[in-house]
Structure formats: structure tokens, C-alpha cells
Amino acid sequence: MESSRWKYIAIIATAALATVLIALLLVNIFTRKQEARQAYVAVTNLTEDTIEPAEWGKNFPREYDGFKLTSSTGPETRTRYGGSEAFSKLDQDPRLKTIFAGYAFALDYREERGHAYSLRDQDETERTKKKPQPGSCLHCHGSMLPAWRAAGNGDIQKGFEAICAMPFKEARQKVTHPIGCIDCHDPKTMALRVTRPGFLNGIKAYMKTAKGIDNYDPNTMASRQEMRTYVCGQCHVEYYFKPEGKAVTYPWAKGLKIENIEAYYDEIKFSDWKHGETGAPVLKAQHPEFEMFNQGIHSRAGVACADCHMPYKREGAMKVSDHWVRSPLRNIERACLVCHPFSAEEMKARVETIQDRNKALLDRAEEAVVALIHDIKDAKEKGATDEQLAPAFKAQRSAQFRSDFINAENSMGFHAPQEAARILAESIDIARQGQLAVRGLNLANAPKLRASTK
Ligand code: HEC
Ligand code: HEC
Ligand code: HEC
Ligand code: HEC
Ligand code: HEC
Known part of the structure; x- marks a missing residue:
């Protein structure tokens, strides 16, 4: 009797405890689920005029905390070829001074750092201090939407054109913040969005020629995974300023590969400057991450920029980018390890192997371009005419654009290793053919330049 009563009590107590535990578990799961679902508490009302990221941070503190860290900089952030210290690329690779002779990039050219510096570094570079630049420069360096809207009376394309046409110093007065939340997100829905007219116009032209799609608009037609690349492709691309009006333009109407871009520039007879030592009409490549990435295996496999550069981290039950x-x-x-089942050391070694090989080939290509520049200069001093040197000028333009394209692309070959190697091999070949053309000037059988592999 005594023992069976204790048994009862024990059973009831266990049952009660189990119920409490299950209830606690359910509550826990429920709150976690709520946490995960209720991505934020709307503390403040975000609008198209909310430029200040701290304001957005009130609703999205986790994303804001990460965002703020883009201001960290210094030697301890360096990787073998990248990182967030703004060291001088010209000091590190003096060949660039010859290659960029006569152009603003020969004055000051640095390793890039976090988004927090995008306005400050533009203000402080010798390229804007010593050379007159257009308002177009701001297109990728600041939170531009309110300024464009104001300058265009509500019409963003018109405002964009108006600000591009202004001198840099005047346009700069209209911009208060570096890259911020509003540049990638819709303040009402938080959906990703593309806000740069340069990208919207460029991708529209590309989609028409490449895929036969009329009036392509990424904001309504792209998949979510595509948007996770396009928001970065807004700025991490090759561009030029239209000679008339200085509108920022992405040269993609013939395609995204280097020879498509070169053919586009050749067709409109565009050159960024006349080379300071040879007088050849040459091109400057700028950060073609989007174009190169599109030629690589990760893009082919559907991986997006954000997968590697903004990976998820867990905070409670929340997955935060x-x-x-x-x-x-x-x-x-x-x-990387979410997709690749290896150690961090192994993945780092794989990247550095690709980068070391790319760097070795890049060095050879720059050597070849500099050798060609010296040969042309010599020939000029000995009286060769521009007409005689035309094939060598063409070779310089082509070879230099190729080595520069890979140098300016910021992954040191990683985003598309074989494409980078192909481009550098062409650069070396074309530069050496250019040298043969110069040296053969007095020969009856001067070799003919073959500027393309086709
Ligand atoms: C598969 C992963 C992966 C994807 C996807 C990817 N990248 Fe990268 N990216 C890298 C690696 C690795 C580096 C080399 C970093 C280094 O050398 O420190 C790099 C370097 C960079 C750098 C230079 C960083 C630095 O510290 O110097 C930029 C800018 C960049 N990528 C932009 C992009 C853009 C834009 C896209 C999409 C168009 C993209 N990346 C897609 C892996 C990736
Ligand atoms: C199409 C977008 C775009 C435009 C237009 C643009 N930039 Fe940039 N800029 C970038 C990106 C992306 C980076 C980071 C990658 C890099 O440095 O290669 C950058 C980096 C920089 C840097 C830091 C690294 C360096 O090169 O020293 C400076 C300074 C700079 N830009 C100045 C300018 C100036 C001046 C102009 C106008 C002539 C301009 N930018 C126009 C996208 C752009
Ligand atoms: C350079 C572009 C860019 C900027 C600037 C940016 N974001 Fe994002 N954000 C992204 C991308 C890419 C994602 C992933 C979206 C997806 O996968 O659909 C994202 C996702 C988010 C999400 C969804 C939840 C998550 O973490 O995935 C929130 C909320 C968010 N961002 C808030 C912010 C806030 C707040 C700021 C400014 C402090 C900001 N973002 C600045 C690109 C950006
Ligand atoms: C509005 C234009 C713009 C957009 C959008 C943009 N970037 Fe950038 N990015 C820049 C500029 C400009 C810099 C260089 C800032 C500097 O050096 O002062 C830069 C720098 C970087 C760096 C170097 C950071 C470091 O610490 O060295 C990486 C990596 C990068 N961007 C990747 C991305 C990725 C990935 C996306 C999309 C999620 C993206 N960017 C979207 C303009 C942009
Ligand atoms: C979202 C998934 C995903 C992420 C994140 C990712 N990768 Fe990959 N990676 C892939 C896929 C898919 C392939 C192609 C495999 C195939 O089809 O053979 C690949 C291929 C590669 C290759 C072989 C490249 C070649 O040319 O064959 C290397 C190296 C690599 N990844 C390195 C990295 C590094 C380093 C990172 C992190 C910076 C990374 N990956 C992040 C999915 C990913």
C-alpha cells in the first residue's frame, strides 16, 4: 500500500515534469520560430529618403552590426593578394607607372577597402584632387538615389544624367553618405533591388544581344539568386563615361567577355587617353569582377557573389547575411565550407595556388607590355611615323587592356582562373607581336600583326 502510493506520486511527478519540459521546449521552439519569422521589429518607418544606415539599423540591428565593420582596415586585414588595407599598387608594382603613363592612375592607385570608405577614398585620391573629374564618379561611391531624384525632379534617369554632367566638386555637394542600405534594398519591403542606371541600361543592352530579351529589367525579371549577384554587379564592373555628357556606361552591348568589350570600344573609337610615352590611344580597365565572375565555374554552377562575400551566420534561430x-x-x-567539405587551410591553399599562378602570368604579361612600350618609344625617337607605328599602337592597346583587365579585377584570377589565363596568354602574344611589328619596320617582310586568336 505504502509503496504503491509512492509509485503513484512518482508517476504523477514524472508526468508533470515531462509536461513542463515539453511545454518549455514548445515555448522555446515557438519563440525561435517567431524570432526567425519576425525578422525585425519595425521601430522606425523607413522611406526612400532614409539614407542614414544607423536609422535602418534600428529595425535591423544584426545586419547593421556587420555593415559597420566594413570600416575596419589596416595591415592585419591583408590576405596574400587582397584584404582591406589601402596600400599603393603603384609602389608594389612600378611597371604600372609605365603602363598608365600620362593618365591619372599613374598618380595614385590603391588596393580597395571596405564600403564605409567609398566616399572618403574618392575625395582623398590624387585622381580627384589633381585632375578634374565629372560627377559620374559618384555613381558607385555614394548613396545616390535622393540626389538623382532631386536633380531629375523625380525622374532618376534624368537626374543621373544631370549629375554625371556636373564637375565632380559640384556634384559631391549633393551626396552625404557612402554606400548604404538604400543602395541594395527597397525600404518598404527590404527586397533586393538594383538602383544604378549604369547597370540597368547596361544589362538591358546585354540581354537584348545575348539572349534576345527586350526591355530586360532585373528588378522585376531576375531570380532571387541572380539578384544576389546583380546588386554587386551594379558597381563592380568595367565602365566608361560617354564622351558627350559623361553618363556612366557599361560596355556590354556585344557581350561580357573582354573581346566583346574591346570590339565595343573599337567600334565607337573610344580611348581613355593617349599613352604618355607612345601616343597610342589606349584603354583603362576598371574592376571587372562581374564580367570575369560570369566566365567562371561558380557562376556556371549558380553560386552568387553574396554566397561567398556575404555568407549566412547564425544568431539564435536566425540566419543573418x-x-x-x-x-x-x-x-x-x-x-566556402558550406559547399566544400574540406578544411579552411585546404581551401585557402587552393585559392592561393590559383592566385600565385595567375600572378606569375600577370607579371609576364606586364613585362611584355612594358617591353613593347619601350620599343615603340625607341622607334619614335629614331623617326618612325605614327602611320608606320599603327600596328604597334593597336597591339599596345589590345595587350595593355588585357593585362590591365586581369590586374584591375580584384580576385587575382580566382573568380575565373582559366579565363584569366587565356586573357593573359593573349596579352603576352599580342605584345610580342607588336614588338616584332616595330622591329620589322625596316624589313621588306615586316610581320603582320595578328591581334586576335581567331
Ligand atoms: C566562390 C566564392 C566567390 C564568389 C561567388 C565571388 N567571389 Fe569575389 N572573391 C573570392 C575570393 C576567394 C577572392 C580573393 C580574396 C583575396 O585574395 O583575399 C575574391 C576577391 C574579391 C574582391 C577583392 C577583395 C579583396 O580583399 O581584395 C572583390 C571586390 C570581389 N571578390 C567581388 C566579387 C563580386 C562582385 C562577385 C560577384 C560578381 C564575387 N566577388 C563573387 C570569392 C568569391
Ligand atoms: C561603375 C562604378 C564606379 C565608378 C563610375 C567609379 N568607381 Fe571608383 N571604384 C568602384 C569600385 C567597385 C571600386 C573598388 C574596386 C577597386 O578598387 O578596384 C572603386 C575604387 C575606387 C578607389 C579606391 C581604389 C583606388 O583605385 O585607388 C578610388 C580612389 C576610386 N574608386 C575613385 C574613383 C573616381 C575618381 C571615379 C571617377 C573617375 C570613380 N572611382 C568611378 C566603382 C566605381
Ligand atoms: C551591397 C548591397 C547591400 C547593402 C549595402 C546592404 N545589404 Fe542587406 N542584404 C544584401 C544581400 C545580398 C542580402 C541577401 C538577400 C537575399 O538572399 O535575398 C541582404 C539581406 C538583408 C536582410 C534580410 C535578412 C538577412 O540577413 O539575410 C536584411 C534585413 C538586410 N539585408 C538589412 C540591411 C541593412 C539594415 C543594411 C544597411 C545597414 C543593408 N542590409 C545593406 C545586400 C546589401
Ligand atoms: C554602389 C556601388 C557598390 C555596390 C552596390 C557594391 N560595391 Fe563593393 N565596393 C564598391 C567600392 C567603391 C569599393 C571600394 C571602397 C574603397 O576602397 O574606398 C568596394 C569594395 C568592395 C570590396 C573590398 C572590401 C575590402 O575590405 O577590401 C569587396 C570585397 C566588395 N566591394 C564586394 C562587393 C559585393 C560582394 C557586393 C554585393 C553584395 C558589393 N561589393 C556591392 C562599390 C560597390
Ligand atoms: C554555394 C556553394 C559554393 C560556395 C559557397 C563555394 N563554392 Fe566553390 N564550387 C562550388 C561548385 C558547385 C563548384 C563546381 C563543382 C563542379 O561543378 O565540378 C565549385 C568549384 C570550386 C573550385 C574548383 C574551380 C575550378 O575551376 O574547377 C574551387 C577552387 C572552389 N570552388 C573554391 C571555393 C572557395 C575558395 C570558396 C569560398 C571562398 C567557395 N569555393 C565557395 C560551390 C560553392
Whole structure:
């Protein structure tokens, strides 16, 4: 009797405890689910005029915390070829001074750093201090939407054109913040969006020629995964300023590969400057991450920029995109190991092997371009005419654009290793053919330049 009563009590107590535990578990699961679902508490009302990221941070503190870290900089952030220290690329590779002779890039050219510096570094570079630049420069360096809207009376394309046409110093007065939340997100829905007219116009032209799609608009027609690349492709691209009006333009109407871009520039007879040592009409490549990435295996496999540069991190039950946009080599566990079942050391070694090989080939290509520049200069001093030198000028333009394209692309070959190697091999070949053309000037059988592999 006594023992069966205790048994009862024990059973009831266990049942009660189990109920409490299950209830607690359910509550826990429920709150986690709520946490995960209720991505934010709308503390403040965000509008198209909310430029200040701290204001957005009130609703989205986790993303804001990551975003703020883009201001970290210094030697400890460096990777073998990248990182967030703004060291001088000209000091590191003096050949660039010869290659960029006569152009603003020979004055000051640095390793890039976090988005927080995008306005400041533009203000402080010798390229804007010593050379007159247009308002177009701001297109990718600041939170531009309110300024464009104001300048165009509500019409963004018109405002964009008006600000591009202004001198840099005047346009700069209209911009208060570096790259911010509003540049990638719709303040009402938080959906990703593309806001840069340069990208919207460029991708429309590309989609028409490449895929036969009329009036392509990424904001309504792209998949979510595509948007996770397009928001970065807004700025990490090759561009030029239209000679008339200085509108920022992406040269994609013939395609995204280097020879498509070169053919586009050749057709409109565009050159960025006349080379300071040879007088050849040459091109400057700028950060073609989007174009090169599109030629690589990760793009082919449907991986997006954000997968590696803004990987998810867990906070409670929440999956938060890491808004500390930076080198994935400083974040390998989260950036790579979600897809690749190896150690962080192994992944780093794979990247550095690709980069070392690319760097070796890049060095050879720059050597070849500099050798060609010296040969042309020599020939000029000995009286060769521009007409005689035309094939060598063409070779310089082509070879230089190729080595520069890979140098200006910021992954040191990683985004598309074989494409980078192909471009550098062409650069070396074309530069050496250019030298043969110069040296053969007095020969009866001067070799003919073959500027393309086709
Ligand atoms: C598969 C992963 C992956 C994807 C996807 C990817 N990248 Fe990268 N990216 C890298 C790696 C690795 C580096 C080399 C970093 C280094 O050298 O420190 C890099 C370097 C960079 C750098 C230079 C960083 C630095 O510290 O110097 C930029 C800018 C960049 N990528 C932009 C992009 C853009 C824009 C896209 C999409 C069009 C993209 N990346 C897609 C892996 C990736
Ligand atoms: C199409 C977008 C775009 C436009 C237009 C643009 N930039 Fe940039 N800029 C970038 C990106 C992306 C980076 C980071 C990648 C890099 O440095 O290669 C950058 C980096 C920089 C840097 C830091 C690294 C360096 O090169 O020293 C400076 C300074 C700079 N830009 C100045 C300018 C100036 C001056 C202009 C106008 C002539 C301009 N930018 C126009 C996108 C752009
Ligand atoms: C350079 C572009 C860019 C900027 C600037 C940016 N974001 Fe994002 N954000 C992204 C991308 C890419 C995602 C992933 C979206 C997806 O996968 O659909 C994202 C996702 C988010 C999400 C959804 C939840 C998550 O973490 O995935 C929130 C909320 C968010 N961002 C808030 C912010 C806030 C707040 C700021 C400014 C402090 C900001 N973002 C700045 C590109 C950006
Ligand atoms: C509005 C234009 C713009 C957009 C959008 C943009 N970037 Fe950038 N990005 C820049 C500029 C400009 C810099 C260089 C800032 C500097 O050096 O002062 C830069 C720098 C970087 C760096 C170097 C950071 C470091 O610490 O070295 C990486 C990596 C990068 N961007 C990747 C991305 C990725 C990935 C996306 C999309 C999620 C993206 N960017 C979207 C303009 C942009
Ligand atoms: C979202 C998934 C995903 C992420 C994140 C990712 N990769 Fe990959 N990676 C792939 C896929 C898919 C392939 C292609 C495999 C195939 O089809 O053979 C690939 C291929 C590669 C290759 C072989 C390249 C070649 O030319 O064959 C290397 C190296 C690599 N990844 C490195 C990295 C590094 C480093 C990172 C992090 C910075 C990374 N990956 C992040 C999915 C990913």
C-alpha cells in the first residue's frame, strides 16, 4: 500500500515534469520560430529618403552590426593578394607607372577597402584632387538615389544624367553618405533591388544581344539568386563615361567577355587617353569582377557573389547575411565550407595556388607590355611615323587592356582562373607581336600583326 502510493506520486511527478519540459521546449521552439519569422521589429518607418544606415539599423540591428565593420582596415586585414588595407599598387608594382603613363592612375592607385570608405577614398585620391573629374564618379561611391531624384525632379534617369554632367566638386555637394542600405534594398519591403542606371541600361543592352530579351529589367525579371549577384554587379564592373555628357556606361552591348568589350570600344573609337610615352590611344580597365565572375565555374554552377562575400551566420534561430562585405579568405569557414567539405587551410591553399599562378602570368604579361612600350618609344625617337607605328599602337592597346583587365579585377584570377589565363596568354602574344611589328619596320617582310586568336 505504502509503496504503491509512492509509485503513484512518482508517476504523477514524472508526468508533470515531462509536461513542463515539453511545454518549455514548445515555448522555446515557438519563440525561435517567431524570432526567425519576425525578422525585425519595425521601430522606425523607413522611406526612400532614409539614407542614414544607423536609422535602418534600428529595425535591423544584426545586419547593421556587420555593415559597420566594413570600416575596419589596416595591415592585419591583408590576405596574400587582397584584404582591406589601402596600400599603393603603384609602389608594389612600378611597371604600372609605365603602363598608365600620362593618365591619372599613374598618380595614385590603391588596393580597395571596405564600403564605409567609398566616399572618403574618392575625395582623398590624387585622381580627384589633381585632375578634374565629372560627377559620374559618384555613381558607385555614394548613396545616390535622393540626389538623382532631386536633380531629375523625380525622374532618376534624368537626374543621373544631370549629375554625371556636373564637375565632380559640384556634384559631391549633393551626396552625404557612402554606400548604404538604400543602395541594395527597397525600404518598404527590404527586397533586393538594383538602383544604378549604369547597370540597368547596361544589362538591358546585354540581354537584348545575348539572349534576345527586350526591355530586360532585373528588378522585376531576375531570380532571387541572380539578384544576389546583380546588386554587386551594379558597381563592380568595367565602365566608361560617354564622351558627350559623361553618363556612366557599361560596355556590354556585344557581350561580357573582354573581346566583346574591346570590339565595343573599337567600334565607337573610344580611348581613355593617349599613352604618355607612345601616343597610342589606349584603354583603362576598371574592376571587372562581374564580367570575369560570369566566365567562371561558380557562376556556371549558380553560386552568387553574396554566397561567398556575404555568407549566412547564425544568431539564435536566425540566419543573418553577413553584411561585413570583405575578402572571403578572412571568413573561409562560412564562405566556402558550406559547399566544400574540406578544411579552411585546404581551401585557402587552393585559392592561393590559383592566385600565385595567375600572378606569375600577370607579371609576364606586364613585362611584355612594358617591353613593347619601350620599343615603340625607341622607334619614335629614331623617326618612325605614327602611320608606320599603327600596328604597334593597336597591339599596345589590345595587350595593355588585357593585362590591365586581369590586374584591375580584384580576385587575382580566382573568380575565373582559366579565363584569366587565356586573357593573359593573349596579352603576352599580342605584345610580342607588336614588338616584332616595330622591329620589322625596316624589313621588306615586316610581320603582320595578328591581334586576335581567331
Ligand atoms: C566562390 C566564392 C566567390 C564568389 C561567388 C565571388 N567571389 Fe569575389 N572573391 C573570392 C575570393 C576567394 C577572392 C580573393 C580574396 C583575396 O585574395 O583575399 C575574391 C576577391 C574579391 C574582391 C577583392 C577583395 C579583396 O580583399 O581584395 C572583390 C571586390 C570581389 N571578390 C567581388 C566579387 C563580386 C562582385 C562577385 C560577384 C560578381 C564575387 N566577388 C563573387 C570569392 C568569391
Ligand atoms: C561603375 C562604378 C564606379 C565608378 C563610375 C567609379 N568607381 Fe571608383 N571604384 C568602384 C569600385 C567597385 C571600386 C573598388 C574596386 C577597386 O578598387 O578596384 C572603386 C575604387 C575606387 C578607389 C579606391 C581604389 C583606388 O583605385 O585607388 C578610388 C580612389 C576610386 N574608386 C575613385 C574613383 C573616381 C575618381 C571615379 C571617377 C573617375 C570613380 N572611382 C568611378 C566603382 C566605381
Ligand atoms: C551591397 C548591397 C547591400 C547593402 C549595402 C546592404 N545589404 Fe542587406 N542584404 C544584401 C544581400 C545580398 C542580402 C541577401 C538577400 C537575399 O538572399 O535575398 C541582404 C539581406 C538583408 C536582410 C534580410 C535578412 C538577412 O540577413 O539575410 C536584411 C534585413 C538586410 N539585408 C538589412 C540591411 C541593412 C539594415 C543594411 C544597411 C545597414 C543593408 N542590409 C545593406 C545586400 C546589401
Ligand atoms: C554602389 C556601388 C557598390 C555596390 C552596390 C557594391 N560595391 Fe563593393 N565596393 C564598391 C567600392 C567603391 C569599393 C571600394 C571602397 C574603397 O576602397 O574606398 C568596394 C569594395 C568592395 C570590396 C573590398 C572590401 C575590402 O575590405 O577590401 C569587396 C570585397 C566588395 N566591394 C564586394 C562587393 C559585393 C560582394 C557586393 C554585393 C553584395 C558589393 N561589393 C556591392 C562599390 C560597390
Ligand atoms: C554555394 C556553394 C559554393 C560556395 C559557397 C563555394 N563554392 Fe566553390 N564550387 C562550388 C561548385 C558547385 C563548384 C563546381 C563543382 C563542379 O561543378 O565540378 C565549385 C568549384 C570550386 C573550385 C574548383 C574551380 C575550378 O575551376 O574547377 C574551387 C577552387 C572552389 N570552388 C573554391 C571555393 C572557395 C575558395 C570558396 C569560398 C571562398 C567557395 N569555393 C565557395 C560551390 C560553392
